[in-house]
Amino acid sequence: MLEIAKRQPVHPPGFLDWIIDRIRGREQLLVRCTEKMPLLLVSFPRGQRYAAHELEVAYCHTLPRLRPETLAPYVPVLAALPTIIVIVLRARNPCGCLGHNHPVGAHSCLARRLASDLASPVGEMDLAYQGIREWKPQPLSSMALGELGGRQRAFHMQAAMLAVLLHELEHMAFPERSEQEIRHHSDALYAAAMEQLVMEESDRGYGIVAPLPRP
Numbered sequence: 001m002l003e004i005a006k007r008q009p010v011h012p013p014g015f016l017d018w019i020i021d022r023i024r025g026r027e028q029l030l031v032r033c034t035e036k037m038p039l040l041l042v043s044f045p046r047g048q049r050y051a052a053h054e055l056e057v058a059y060c061h062t063l064p065r066l067r068p069e070t071l072a073p074y075v076p077v078l079a080a081l082p083t084i085i086v087i088v089l090r091a092r093n094p095c096g097c098l099g100h101n102h103p104v105g106a107h108s109c110l111a112r113r114l115a116s117d118l119a120s121p122v123g124e125m126d127l128a129y130q131g132i133r134e135w136k137p138q139p140l141s142s143m144a145l146g147e148l149g150g151r152q153r154a155f156h157m158q159a160a161m162l163a164v165l166l167h168e169l170e171h172m173a174f175p176e177r178s179e180q181e182i183r184h185h186s187d188a189l190y191a192a193a194m195e196q197l198v199m200e201e202s203d204r205g206y207g208i209v210a211p212l213p214r215p
């Protein structure tokens, strides 16, 4: 008799998302903010425009709202990046990571074509939007969910999206930097962004009481 509990999964995690992605195809959204920020060419699964839009809001509206001291570590990062960066949005990554910077040798056809058409360097990374949405740093659970309701989830998505995006952008801009240093910056950005967004909404601060788990 076959014991259900001992059965191996028929397909690895993320495989169904990958298949659906291939069947549906992809669409692109060009995200333009200020002249000082790289253009983002967001490639997203057809029908998932909201995920690309969430990234656009985080990059163009939430990021510039953050306090100068929160943004300080990323000023040299933004200045060192290529002028255009391809962001491959996926629901989840099979490895469970929330994002990866892609070295030039591992670029998609889209990024390679773009670099050749523009005759200039292009960056590329992937972001797992569903994984980012479900990422639950410890301090969030200690906040009063009822007070902000659904707004808290929206703030979390904005802060988490920015933390993962900027983390991978720092890998891209400064590949020699250690994971520990880059993590330190992105953890601090997430905590400061959440604190600011929640404080602006509820007009009071809250303390980060526990270290953040690894994205």
Ligand SMILES: [Zn+2]
Pocket: 093, 095, 096, 097, 100
């Ligand atoms: Zn990974």
Ligand SMILES: [Zn+2]
Pocket: 167, 171, 179, 182
């Ligand atoms: Zn990293």
